[in-house]
Amino acid sequence: MLETVELSKSFKGKTVVDGVSLYLDQGESVGLLGPNGAGKSTTISMISSLLAPTHGDVLLRGKSVIKHPQHIRRVLGVVPQEIALYEELSAYENLQFFGRIYKLKKPALESKIQEVLEIVGLRERQKELIKTFSGGMKRRINIAAALLHNPQIVIMDEPTVGIDPQSRNHILDTVRYLNLEKGTTVLYTSHYMEEVEQLCKRMYIMDHGKVIASGTKEELGRILSSEDTILLQLDAYDDAFIEEIRSLDPVRQVERTDQGLKLIIAKQSRVLSSIVQSAERHSVQLINMHVHTPSLEDVFLHLTGRTLRD
């Protein structure tokens, strides 16, 4: 339905998106993962025809969006990362304005406003000004504004950043509803791996402007099928200890966590006793140790050398 072909964008000689090719089938929910600055938002701007690429093309059912932006604008709803609403207007007035600029006529517009308010669960609060809303409620109206014209494709750019768990769950439910109940094609970008795992069947992982991996959760998981993850809960440790752990043969990656260290090691390697000995040598108190199969978060760490929220 929608695909990008070698999409690139440079600003003042600096390449921020570099040859990104991805596709979305009709009714599919696809995740676009990457840390801040990975190039996700720029890619979205190019897909939605707001930003002209330096190179490459975006095709909607085979037709170039770059040459004919109006084709995609009719069928696309974009939920920007920013709260793209008027703070001084009520939720209803905001939706009324955005509905009108999509040329929705009065009876249809009224029912559509009530429908999208129902979807985001804010029908009772529609008369209140946006500036009185919590961050989560604003994000929900931000989504509602993108749904007024019945888009076939919805692009959501980090719609759950900085909000309370209740609103977050509501937004995730909304995405599921749109995709599963209404058959809307969804491109969901986030740096919360668990959200993408829950919502999307396929995902693309971006870093430094490039797609570095793509596939289903299972396909991506297989990238680390030959590895295990060890979580060490430590009392106190120093750089010398980390260096010694890193020098152990089966250890492929070491990352600091809130409570200690996360190690990616060769699967079924016998490294635990070496870790315990190192801890004793450096007088590091080992509180807990947990070995598990790598998650997508670990896959990302493996591929990029950094976490999604770096």
Add this chain to the structure above:
Amino acid sequence: MRAFLKKDVLVYWRDRKQNIFSLVIPLILIVVLGLLLPNWIENPTSTLQLKAAMVVHDNEAAGLEQFQSSLKSRGLPDEEAAVLFELAAHSPPVSLLNDMLKSDQIISMVEWVELDEEAALRRLQSGEIQAIVTLPEDFTLHILNKTLLDEGNGAAISLTSDDPSIEVGVLQGIIEGFTQQFNASSAIAHAGTHSAVTLNQEAVLPSIGGVETIEGVRVLTSFQYFTLAVGAMFAMYVAANSANKAITEKREHVFQRILLSGSHPLTYLAGKIVATLMMSLLQLTLVILICHFVLDLFPGYSLEFWLGFSLLMMMMCLIVAALGGLFTAAMFRMNANTANAIIQALLLIIGVIGGNFAPIYILPDAVQQLWEWTPNGLWLSTMIQWIQQESWEAAINGMLGLSAFIIAIIALSVWTFPKRGRI
């Protein structure tokens, strides 16, 4: 367009802080300036400076001789003829006018140069002098004939100027005062005579382009001046406020959402311009109406005056609306902080040059030259003329100039505003 207009008006209307700023601050400023500087506009002689030429075609001595001869030829009794000649010789009109115009008080305001007509016209054209006072041939004889013998049509003092400034208005007032005083004195001295000295209301030198007749001029009060000047200044800030709202729309990606809807970017700009027009009209109307009722600004003015006044007010608001469009376009073209700094600096500069902060005549000559080259200065100048003279000719000329400004600013806004439908 209606959707954009409604949205913008609602957004402006609900910005209580900005609305209070736009309404209350100008009212405070008008009252404070009007009270602190009550005589700056009404009695500006201490600060007014005018250079004028006196062109005298009359020969006073010859006029007196001719008058004496004419008395004899009329066959008047010697005693009566002697009394009349004594009256004429005691108060010859040209000498009296000269004494008055060259008194210390007038000299402190007007620098006189005696020139022939041709040289005076040249200097008026080049701007070296601002007015010419002309006494025609046989002025003395005709005035004496009229005032003492009630014969003939008298004679006229001509005031020629292409500068409808406060200074010229004041000079005209001085000459009018002289004619009234002279007529009254003559009437007392010689019962039965009629007013004879008149101020010529017609342009006497039609060959000069732009020679303008100065008609009866009302005195402009400080409160009137500051209401217009401060009101217009704060109306222009409505344009800056519009642009500030556009920054938020740009930063928060609302504008991108608008583009995605397929709306033409110029529809958005048009909405901004019309909303700015409505808000500035509301703001300026409220400021002027409140001042009018509280300060009794224009007591007893005619309906025709209010019609012209309203038209000129609309012109100012159209200027503000056009500026709103231009400032909005600038916000989208450049970095918001840079654009904002440029807008604030521009408003400050045109505010000073346009006389919005202080009466223009206290500013250096070089700045005064630029007054009518700013839209707000041209508006203020036209409005002052309208209040003083109620001349439709001057008002229409001003409105044509303002229309040119409006068209140019809107064209620049449209040209500058990104129209590609991309960011």
